[in-house]
Amino acid sequence: MARAISPQKKWTFTILAWIVALIIFFPILWTFLTAFKTEGDAILFPPAFLPPHWTLENFFEVQTRSNYFKHFFNSVVISVGSTLIGLVIAVPAAWSMAFAPTKRTKDILMWMLSTKMMPAVGVLVPIFLIFKNLGLLDTLGGLTGILMLINLPIMVWMLYTYFREIPIDILEASRMDGAVLWKEIVYILLPMAIPGIASTLLLNVILAWNEAFWTLNLSAANAAPLTAFIASYSSPEGLFWAKLSAASTLAIAPILILGWFSQKQLVRGMTFGAVK
Amino acid sequence: MAATVNTRKLARTMLMPAVIILFIWMIVPLLLTIWYSFQNYNLINPVNAGFAGWSNYKYFLTDPAFFQAFANTLILTLSVLAITVIGGILLGLLLDQFIYGQGIVRILVISPFFIMPTVAALVWKNMLMNPNYGIFAWIATRLGFAPVAWLETFPLLSIILIVAWQWLPFATLILLTALQSLDEEQKEAAGMDGANFASLFVYITLPHLARAITVVILIETIFLLSVFAEILVTTSGGPGYASTNIAYLIYHQALLDYDVGGASAGGVVAVILANIVAIFLVRLVGKNLDA
Numbered sequence: 150m151a152r153a154i155s156p157q158k159k160w161t162f163t164i165l166a167w168i169v170a171l172i173i174f175f176p177i178l179w180t181f182l183t184a185f186k187t188e189g190d191a192i193l194f195p196p197a198f199l200p201p202h203w204t205l206e207n208f209f210e211v212q213t214r215s216n217y218f219k220h221f222f223n224s225v226v227i228s229v230g231s232t233l234i235g236l237v238i239a240v241p242a243a244w245s246m247a248f249a250p251t252k253r254t255k256d257i258l259m260w261m262l263s264t265k266m267m268p269a270v271g272v273l274v275p276i277f278l279i280f281k282n283l284g285l286l287d288t289l290g291g292l293t294g295i296l297m298l299i300n301l302p303i304m305v306w307m308l309y310t311y312f313r314e315i316p317i318d319i320l321e322a323s324r325m326d327g328a329v330l331w332k333e334i335v336y337i338l339l340p341m342a343i344p345g346i347a348s349t350l351l352l353n354v355i356l357a358w359n360e361a362f363w364t365l366n367l368s369a370a371n372a373a374p375l376t377a378f379i380a381s382y383s384s385p386e387g388l389f390w391a392k393l394s395a396a397s398t399l400a401i402a403p404i405l406i407l408g409w410f411s412q413k414q415l416v417r418g419m420t421f422g423a424v425k
Numbered sequence: 426m427a428a429t430v431n432t433r434k435l436a437r438t439m440l441m442p443a444v445i446i447l448f449i450w451m452i453v454p455l456l457l458t459i460w461y462s463f464q465n466y467n468l469i470n471p472v473n474a475g476f477a478g479w480s481n482y483k484y485f486l487t488d489p490a491f492f493q494a495f496a497n498t499l500i501l502t503l504s505v506l507a508i509t510v511i512g513g514i515l516l517g518l519l520l521d522q523f524i525y526g527q528g529i530v531r532i533l534v535i536s537p538f539f540i541m542p543t544v545a546a547l548v549w550k551n552m553l554m555n556p557n558y559g560i561f562a563w564i565a566t567r568l569g570f571a572p573v574a575w576l577e578t579f580p581l582l583s584i585i586l587i588v589a590w591q592w593l594p595f596a597t598l599i600l601l602t603a604l605q606s607l608d609e610e611q612k613e614a615a616g617m618d619g620a621n622f623a624s625l626f627v628y629i630t631l632p633h634l635a636r637a638i639t640v641v642i643l644i645e646t647i648f649l650l651s652v653f654a655e656i657l658v659t660t661s662g663g664p665g666y667a668s669t670n671i672a673y674l675i676y677h678q679a680l681l682d683y684d685v686g687g688a689s690a691g692g693v694v695a696v697i698l699a700n701i702v703a704i705f706l707v708r709l710v711g712k713n714l715d716a
Contacts, residue, residue, distance in 0.1 A: 154523050162522040169516065170533040173593070177536055179560065180548050192558040195566075238446060241439035249436035257444065264451045266703030268651045270672040271696035274679050274689045275457035298450045305443055359541040361654035362672075366680065376654070379543040383550075383658035390551055390558075397544040408539030409532050415595075416602045420640045424599050 177401070183394035184208070191390040207395035214392075217399060220378035224400075226289050227364070227374050228357035231296035232350055235304045238297075240346065243308030248317065248338075258309065261302040262421060269299070269362045280367055287369040295367065296357045303356070304349055307418045311345025348414040355411060358404045375400040455696065461689035468683035481690035491691075493666045494674040501585055501670055502649040506642055508589040513596030513641065514634065518626075520597070521604045531601075538594040542654035549587045550576060550659045580660045580668035587655050592648075596641045603637035604630070646702050651695075671695050 171178075183191050184207055186200040193201075211217045246254045276295070277286075285291030315338060361376040368377050379400055382393045408415075416424055465477040485491055516534065524530055537545065553560045554575035562572030575583045607630065615625055651672040656662055662669035662677065669677070675695060679688035 159523050159525070162519065163525045166519050166522070166524045166530050167526070169519065170530045173590070174533040174536055176545075176548050176553060176590070177540065179552055180544075183552060194558050195563050196558070196560060238443050242443035245436035245439040249432060251433075251436075257440070261443075261447055263703055264447050266647060266699055267451065267455070268672065268695045268699045270651055270653070270675045271692040271699070272454035272458055273675065274461055274685055274692060275454040277679065278457075278685070279454075298446070301443065301447060301450075355539060359539070361542040362651065365543075365654055365657065366676070376541050376543050379541065379547060380654070380658050382547055383543075393547060393551065397548060401540050401544055404541075405536060405539045408535070412531070412535060412598060415538075416599055419595065419644060420599060420637075424603055424637050424640055 177405075180394045180397050180401075183390055184398045186391050186394075188389055188391045191394070207391045208399065210392055211396045211399065215378070215381070215396075217378070217396065220373055220375050221399070223289060223368075223372055224358055224374035224376075227292045227296055227372075228354045230289075230293040231300065231357050232304075232353040234293070235297045235301050235353065236346065236350065239301060239304035239308055239349075240342075243305050243312055244342075246305075247309050247312035247315075258306065261305055265299075265302045273366060276363075277366065286367060287371045287373075289372045292364060292367060292372055292374070295363045296360055299360070299363070300353050300356055303418060303421075304353055306421045307349045307352065307414075308345060310417065310421075311348065312342060315341045348411070349418070351407060351411045352414045352418040355404055355408055355415075458689045458692045458696070461685050462693050464686050464689075466685040466689075468685060477686055481686045482694075485687055485690045485694065490666050490669065490674060491671075494669045494671045497581055497666075497668065498650060498670040498672075500581060501588065501652060502646060504585045505589045505592060505649050506645060508585070509592045509596040509645065510638060510641060512589075512593050513600045514638075516593070516597040517600035517604050518630075520601050535594045535598055537590050538592070538598075540591065542591065543658050545591055546587055546655040546658045549583075549590070554583060576660055577664065580664065584652070584655055584659060584668055587659070588649065588652055591655075592645055595645070599637050599641050600634060603634050607633050643702070643705060647699070650699055650702065671698070 182198070182200060185203050185205070186197070187202055187204055187206070190197055190201050246258065280286045280291055283291075285294075358374075359376065361380075364374050364376045365380060368374065373381075379393075379396060382389075382396065462481050463477055463479075465473050465475055465480075467473065520527070520531060520534065551559070556562050556572045556574040559572075559575075561575065565572045573579070612625065612629060615629055620628070652670060653672045653676065656668055656670065656673045657676075660668040662673045666674075671691065672695065675688050675691040678684045678691060682688075
């Protein structure tokens with residue numbers, strides 16, 4: 150039985166934790182608030198915490214001036230597309246290694262993990278030249294392909310750790326009942342595998358959404374997802390904080406909300422199953 | 426399960442696409458990088474082409490910019506690791522206590538991890554670190570100091586702060602997860618034996634966290650060695666090379682100087698450096714696979 154914790158201790162920890170959490174969250178909160186300020190209010194000094202004049206102007210400006218929705222659409226296509234294509238390749242591979250392991254399975258898994266260690270910058274030059282020669286620069290297809298490749302090892306690994314937990318005895322039982330292989334897969338294993346597949350999907354969409362090496366280097370006006378779109382606000386003459394904040398808010402809000410639901414998957418996926 | 430010949434064949438067929446695709450992805454660009462690294466190949470000067478021997482490597486490795494970039498990469502990686510691991514342990518211990526509104530506190534703390542690097546860097550650069558209107562400048566004036574132009578005066582430190590803010594949530598979340606799996610009874614037994622907080626931490630909590638800490642260090646290292654977007658949108662590696670790391674240096678040579686050969690030599694160097702780190706990680710995770 151846990152010992153009783155004194156109310157004093159409870160409140161001390163609560164207050165301390167809230168202060169730290171609010172400091173860590175502050176840059177995000179500040180971005181949200183600034184998005185609703187006028188440009189003049191955004192650079193008041195001393196800063197105004199709450200917008201003195203609430204406005205939605207910035208959000209409309211971001212859309213009409215720089216076509217936010219086009220880049221949002223690009224981000225969706227690239228992150229969801231790369232994840233779905235990756236799943237089509239990763240699910241069978243993880244499945245096969247989890248349910249029909251051989252002597253080499255562990256080596257194959259290790260080797261897949263090691264491909265993830267390759268620093269992107271080490272292959273920037275050839276990928277850039279290949280993309281240039283094949284006309285893939287600044288295309289959604291090219292970016293989708295690259296992000297699928299860089300996340301494929303994580304997908305296989307995550308799925309493998311989930312599939313391995315599916316009790317294999319159930320297969321034995323169904324086999325005795327005379328079920329054939331495809332029925333086995335469709336009716337027995339798939340329902341049990343769906344949570345793992347969903348978790349993998351979620352984490353990889355998040356990772357692809359925020360990927361900012363290949364998307365910055367291989368895209369321009371046309372296929373630029375939100376990462377590259379936001380980077381265009383870095384020029385000194387583009388110092389419009391309220392608009393930067395509005396664009397940033399629109400870029401991070403969807404994935405931030407998804408992220409809040411993915412804490413467990415994040416731990417598991419990013420540590421390759423070593424911490425659960 | 427007695428695998429029949431058929432299921433084995435099926436299993437192999439299911440595995441093959443992933444293996445073949447990853448193999449091509451791993452080997453083709455790498456071979457091309459190595460090939461280019463021995464060529465004189467500049468996109469704006471196509472006349473001077475051909476075999477270059479080791480000259481690209483000689484040039485890259487003796488360039489003072491390389492030394493600075495190498496040092497910056499090390500400083501950046503080690504500083505962020507130190508901040509996030511120590512901060513992550515402290516935060517993990519704090520969040521492991523009874524807290525009112527724990528779910529919301531967790532969400533607030535984890536949030537920076539989901540912010541795309543370009544947004545994080547631009548928000549910090551402008552709204553926090555700007556010497557005229559930024560929050561840090563306001564705090565400084567309130568405390569009676571002169572505001573600091575963070576990115577001009579302390580470019581590398583500024584980037585370390587931004588990157589640490591992005592990775593502290595990751596370390597916290599992993600370490601908190603590990604802490605929560607620590608057996609409550611074990612802690613209580615030690616507590617009844619008269620162990621105080623410090624010895625409880627050193628002899629029970631820390632050894633329990635060892636594996637999680639190693640994982641955090643190694644995963645973060647992979648990403649920290651190739652920090653890129655944060656540098657691109659804040660300092661562009663400057664002033665001079667003050668905040669250039671190896672990843673940014675290679676990008677600069679390839680896509681701004683069009684020096685394919687030189688950038689490729691740099692790429693090979695980056696791959697070798699990353700592999701030294703990778704060997705440790707693969708071993709570690711391999712051990713956990715057996716467990």
